[in-house]
Amino acid sequence: xxxxxxxxxxxxxxxxxxxxxxxxxxxxxxxxxxxxxxxxxxxxxxxxxxxxxxxxxxxxxxxxxxxxxxxxxxxxxxxxxxxxxxxxxxxxxxxxxxxxxxxxxxxxxxxxxxxxxx
Numbered sequence: 001x002x003x004x005x006x007x008x009x010x011x012x013x014x015x016x017x018x019x020x021x022x023x024x025x026x027x028x029x030x031x032x033x034x035x036x037x038x039x040x041x042x043x044x045x046x047x048x049x050x051x052x053x054x055x056x057x058x059x060x061x062x063x064x065x066x067x068x069x070x071x072x073x074x075x076x077x078x079x080x081x082x083x084x085x086x087x088x089x090x091x092x093x094x095x096x097x098x099x100x101x102x103x104x105x106x107x108x109x110x111x112x113x114x115x116x117x118x
Contacts, residue, residue, distance in 0.1 A: 020074050052094075
């Protein structure tokens with residue numbers, strides 16, 4: 001039962017936090033941030049918020065710091081929107097899944113081209 005509740009809460013946080021980050025945080029460092037997934041702990045106290053950030057290493061680092069700085073505001077907004085007493089602590093993590101997938105696709109295409117030439 002707790003797992004189902006954690007999953008529902010994670011999805012609600014993902015949707016609302018994405019909207020908050022996109023429309024309410026007026027920070028130029030966060031223009032290329034997309035929330036991809038949220039994982040809430042079983043005790044509902046912590047939520048890992050995975051974000052995809054377009055840019056180089058330095059831009060990613062700056063955006064993550066900006067998100068950490070804004071986490072209190074985001075939690076407050078989530079509390080009001082979701083109408084829950086205790087919003088989990090938000091822990092922002094960089095999600096490099098898309099970059100890895102693109103790199104794998106590139107390698108497969110290169111291999112395909114090599115096979116055509118041989």
